[in-house]
Amino acid sequence: MARRISLSRYLIEEQRARPSPDNDAGAIPADLRLLIEVVARACKNISNAVSKGALAGVLGEAGSGNVQGEAQKKLDVIANEVLLEANEWGGHLAAMVSEEMEGVHPIPHRYPKGEYLLLFDPLDGSSNIDVNVSIGTIFSVLRCPDGITEPDDLAFLQPGVKQVAAGFAVYGPATMLVLTHGHGVAVFTLDREMGSFVLTQDQVKIPEDTSEFAINMSNMRNWDAPVRRYIDECLAGKTGVRGRDFNMRWIASMVADCFRILTRGGVFMYPQDAKHVKGRLRLMYEANPISFIVEQAGGASTNGRQRIMEIQPEALHQRVGVVLGSKNEVERITRYHAEAMK
Numbered sequence: 001m002a003r004r005i006s007l008s009r010y011l012i013e014e015q016r017a018r019p020s021p022d023n024d025a026g027a028i029p030a031d032l033r034l035l036i037e038v039v040a041r042a043c044k045n046i047s048n049a050v051s052k053g054a055l056a057g058v059l060g061e062a063g064s065g066n067v068q069g070e071a072q073k074k075l076d077v078i079a080n081e082v083l084l085e086a087n088e089w090g091g092h093l094a095a096m097v098s099e100e101m102e103g104v105h106p107i108p109h110r111y112p113k114g115e116y117l118l119l120f121d122p123l124d125g126s127s128n129i130d131v132n133v134s135i136g137t138i139f140s141v142l143r144c145p146d147g148i149t150e151p152d153d154l155a156f157l158q159p160g161v162k163q164v165a166a167g168f169a170v171y172g173p174a175t176m177l178v179l180t181h182g183h184g185v186a187v188f189t190l191d192r193e194m195g196s197f198v199l200t201q202d203q204v205k206i207p208e209d210t211s212e213f214a215i216n217m218s219n220m221r222n223w224d225a226p227v228r229r230y231i232d233e234c235l236a237g238k239t240g241v242r243g244r245d246f247n248m249r250w251i252a253s254m255v256a257d258c259f260r261i262l263t264r265g266g267v268f269m270y271p272q273d274a275k276h277v278k279g280r281l282r283l284m285y286e287a288n289p290i291s292f293i294v295e296q297a298g299g300a301s302t303n304g305r306q307r308i309m310e311i312q313p314e315a316l317h318q319r320v321g322v323v324l325g326s327k328n329e330v331e332r333i334t335r336y337h338a339e340a341m342k
């Protein structure tokens with residue numbers, strides 16, 4: 001049972017527990033602690049807007065489109081603005097990137113800059129907003145390369161292994177915050193009466209085996225052979241080579257599917273296929289942060305062929321195939337891809 005402490009106390013105690021030899025700031029320097037707390041506060045604000053739904057007039061289309069060519073929901077725009085406004089004045093960031101904006105969002109000159117780069121999907125699962133299904137916010141933190149004062153795309157194009165922190169919020173029956181800074185995964189539950197995130201799970205571990213897979217089955221005709229092979233074996237259950245029955249889930253909110261996997265294991269797949277030639281999910285602010293969390297919880301994350309966090313990004317909004325979750329299942333799927341290459 002995790003100690004019921006606030007996010008602020010958790011971050012302070014993490015810093016004290018891990019004084020790093022190269023500086024007295026410890027594993028969580030003050031500016032990184034500030035960044036995490038600011039993002040968490042923004043997620044509380046987004047959670048409040050989400051929970052009001054129609055009462056606050058935040059449902060439905062915004063009447064605008066984003067860089068992905070998708071129609072924006074009102075909450076997409078609101079969540080993006082909440083995160084931008086919360087993070088631009090604190091002096092901890094050098095710049096931001098959002099799924100909802102084409103280019104790098106600079107810190108206004110009237111505010112000081114910091115050493116971190118923040119990337120986020122302000123509202124993941126937008127297609128679920130109007131039908132009251134869990135959605136969330138995903139964020140990733142990188143260091144700004146030394147000597148860069150006006151970060152451009154190139155400053156952000158770092159592989160996932162360079163992340164210093166990552167997290168996601170799930171706006172579900174409870175609002176949850178999942179966080180890693182490279183020393184395991186902690187989960188916090190929003191105490192609405194106190195208005196603070198309280199630690200409810202620490203050092204989360206994903207079971208290495210699972211009998212539950214998550215994939216959008218409507219794409220079956222487009223799948224590559226290794227994916228088809230794996231899913232067919234799951235569907236054959238105990239009548240086939242796996243010798244046990246499998247269950248399926250698909251929430252269409254990556255944050256909700258991945259929170260389930262962190263809690264009870266499973267494998268999440270949105271692979272490249274004939275329709276999504278480069279994949280559907282975005283590398284920089286969906287796949288990388290969640291892969292960081294999954295790996296820190298003892299799971300694995302590949303694009304079917306290579307570790308997602310080792311992919312060298314070439315564009316801010318590039319997409320990637322994703323296979324992540326319980327280690328032994330991800331390794332099996334990745335092995336099937338390798339066998340198909342022979």
Ligand code: AFP
Nearest residue numbers: 124125126127128216252253254255
């Ligand atoms: P939206 O934010 O556009 O709803 O996309 C959500 C998402 O990026 C991810 O959270 C889901 O796992 C996946 O897309 C759902 O994709 P399908 O709608 O094709 O099932």
